[in-house]
Amino acid sequence: MxxxxxxxxxxxxxxxxxxxxxxxxxxxxxxxxxxxxxxxxxxxxxxxxxxxxxxxxxxxxxxxxxxxxxxxxxxxxxxxxxxxxxxxxxxxxxxxxxxxxxxxxxxxxxxxxxxxxxxxxxxxxxxxxxxxxxxxxxxxxxxxxxxxxxxxxxxxxxxxxxxxxxxxxxxxxxxxxxxxxxxxxxxxxxxxxxxxxxxxxxxxxxxxxxPIDSLISWPNYLYNLGFLDTEEFNTLKTVTDYIQEDVANGNFENATQYFHATQFIINKFTSVDYYNVMKEQNKVYNLRNSEWKENPEDVYVLKGIIPDDIFESLINIKQVLKSQDEDDHQTLYKLMNGPVKTALNISDILPIEWGEQSDMVFRAVDLDxxxxxxxxxxxxxxxxxxxxxxxxxxxxxxxxxxxxxxxxxxxxxxxxxxxxxxxxxxxxxxxxxxxxxxxxxxxxxxxxxxxxxxxxxxxxxxxxxxxxxxxxxx
CATH class of the missing domain: 3.40.50.1820 (Alpha/Beta hydrolase fold, catalytic domain)
Structure with missing residues (x-):
């Protein structure tokens, strides 16, 4: 080249x-x-x-x-x-x-x-x-x-x-x-x-x-569907208000951090599936330590913003809900890295597993x-x-x-x-x-x-x- x-x-x-x-x-x-x-x-x-x-x-x-x-x-x-x-x-x-x-x-x-x-x-x-x-x-x-x-x-x-x-x-x-x-x-x-x-x-x-129009609508959406009580609504809205202020001031990196933290709050308060609120979530599994250690700052940014007892419970979280979608994705992972890769004859070309770099793709656009x-x-x-x-x-x-x-x-x-x-x-x-x-x-x-x-x-x-x-x- x-x-x-x-x-x-x-x-x-x-x-x-x-x-x-x-x-x-x-x-x-x-x-x-x-x-x-x-x-x-x-x-x-x-x-x-x-x-x-x-x-x-x-x-x-x-x-x-x-x-x-x-x-x-x-x-x-x-x-x-x-x-x-x-x-x-x-x-x-x-x-x-x-x-x-x-x-x-x-x-x-x-x-x-x-x-x-x-x-x-x-x-x-x-x-x-x-x-x-x-x-x-x-x-x-x-x-x-x-x-x-x-x-x-x-x-x-x-x-x-x-x-x-x-x-x-x-x-x-x-x-x-x-x-x-x-x-x-x-x-x-x-x-x-x-x-x-x-x-x-x-x-x-x-x-x-x-993104901000989506985020600031989350508290009302979840509250009106019965997933939050009044105290939980107020806590979530406090964080989305922070995000709205950061976006308005052009602090997009901070806003992205708060976005990740907001998901932990929703996981704490609700049993909701982010991608379909009517899907059943009846399985609980241990949070992988590697997942947690990679992004501890995503929760620590909430210190002093949300009530101390809620913050401490987020820090100590050990389990998260699991939906059927996660099982589907595990099946998909095996399919793509097995029969599909073989059928397409790309095993000798592809130096990684299918999806191996997806987290790097996501993190690359943090500012955007x-x-x-x-x-x-x-x-x-x-x-x-x-x-x-x-x-x-x-x-x-x-x-x-x-x-x-x-x-x-x-x-x-x-x-x-x-x-x-x-x-x-x-x-x-x-x-x-x-x-x-x-x-x-x-x-x-x-x-x-x-x-x-x-x-x-x-x-x-x-x-x-x-x-x-x-x-x-x-």
Whole structure:
């Protein structure tokens, strides 16, 4: 390699034509693909070297809806975390053709359109950074988008039939936050002629767009559902007020620390599952010492802020609740590092276990984690033709619906006043009320009943209906 580029660097020093050539060269020299697949469908996958030490893994599923796959859109699925794997979690736990037990999924997205799972940012899932070199993990949304652009440029050159196919980026949780910056950069580079991409829309599912709007809604959400008493409500609100003040003052590192601490408080007070408040949590297991020792500062920041007796009980916590999701993830871990890795023939390429670097990915964005991307959502709505869709499960806590509606209602875009006056209409499927929708021009909002953080997994029928509406297919 002739250039050393850290993930925080900008490509602005490269003239447009040289930048385009650089991206293509990186891809062509480092691409590894396969076709046999896993799960009995027509697939393709590979690695793209997005900078000197960072390798991004992608996995494409061709749709089974038609013999000519170019007649259907391409959905790019981005998982959250950051550090959650699209090829693992999104694929086997949510929308892929088979589930984590390798059984066919009744409602899967490949039966409607093409799906491209990308392990993004680098270090996620099967993506990796050589030698755990922290300089090459993306530290903010800008760097994440730049790395993704390198990947996409190469993917569309290698698979040129998708250059004209309508593309929609679906981002769940933190994946939605990443999707906003990625969509903006793709739009700008498309105008400059640096990428041939027919990006039509982005869909933000239970997405971390305005973190503080989510957090400050937690106390009321939990209190109104009966998970907190008055004293517990006041304690939690005291901490979320601190976080709100830090965000307002630009102290994002402190805000991230308090965010982690807040989760320990909720674990102390409630039996709630962050990702679906109606899920049963009836198993208790010992907290691993290694987990606790890695982040003691996340709790110690609460000293003097919350009552002393509650602080002491947090310090001495020995057990935490366990949900069924954790069992699913253990099964997924074994699946990805066993049969999947073998079927994709990447064991000799991948120097780490699937998911091994996910914690490093998460910690790399500490300074960026609590920053909102609402202004960029506004720019997408005001300055581009990209359609922005937001959907949220009513049972999600981590990105609860009240928090999502709060940031949506504060958006300043060219049709915001008309959109607010637009009627909210029910989503009815098979005579069942499944939620509500509000749509005007290039902005859509969906409220989804009986679903938590992972809407496609919790309410697949309704999500399939929303998917077809967003991507404009029958």
């Amino acid at each position: 002739l250039f050393q580029i850290s993930v925080g660097d900008s490509f602005s020093w490269l003239p447009d034509r040289k930048m385009n050539l650089f991206l293509v060269l990186v891809w062509c020299l480092c691409l590894v693909t396969g076709k046999s697949g896993f799960g009995g469908t027509d697939e393709k996958w590979g690695y793209a070297k997005v900078n000197e030490k960072a390798h991004m893994f992608w996995w494409l599923y061709y749709t089974t809806a038609t013999s000519d796959y170019t007649q259907r859109p391409l959905v790019i699925w981005l998982q959250g975390g950051p550090g959650g794997s699209s090829t693992g979690i999104g694929n086997f736990l949510e929308i892929g053709p088979v589930d984590v037990t390798q059984q066919p999924r009744e409602i899967n997205w490949i039966s409607y359109l093409n799906v491209l799972f990308v392990d993004n940012p680098v270090g996620t899932g099967f993506s990796y950074v050589e030698n755990n070199d922290t300089a090459y993990f993306a530290k903010n949304n800008t760097a994440i988008a730049q790395n993704f652009l390198v990947f996409l440029q190469g993917f569309l050159n290698e698979n040129s039939e998708f250059q004209k196919v309508p593309i929609y980026i679906f981002g769940q949780s933190y994946g939605g936050k990443m999707a906003v910056d990625i969509a903006w950069l793709i739009n700008q580079e498309s105008k400059a002629g640096n990428v041939n991409c027919n990006l039509k829309g982005i869909a933000l599912g239970d997405s971390w767009i305005s 984690f609590m920053k909102p991307v609402t202004e960029l959502v506004e720019r997408l709505l005001n300055e581009t033709d990209i359609e922005v869709s937001v959907y949220n499960g009513q049972l999600d806590l981590i990105v609860d619906t009240p928090g999502t509606v709060a940031w949506v209602n504060k958006l300043h875009w060219r049709y915001s006043e008309t959109w607010k006056e637009t009627e909210r209409i029910p989503i009815v499927i098979d005579n069942i009320y499944e939620g509500y929708q509000k749509r005007y021009k290039n902005f859509n909002l969906y409220w989804v009943h009986r679903a938590g953080h992972s809407v496609p997994a919790d309410n697949p029928h309704t999500m399939a209906s929303i998917l077809k509406q967003i991507t404009h297919i029958d």
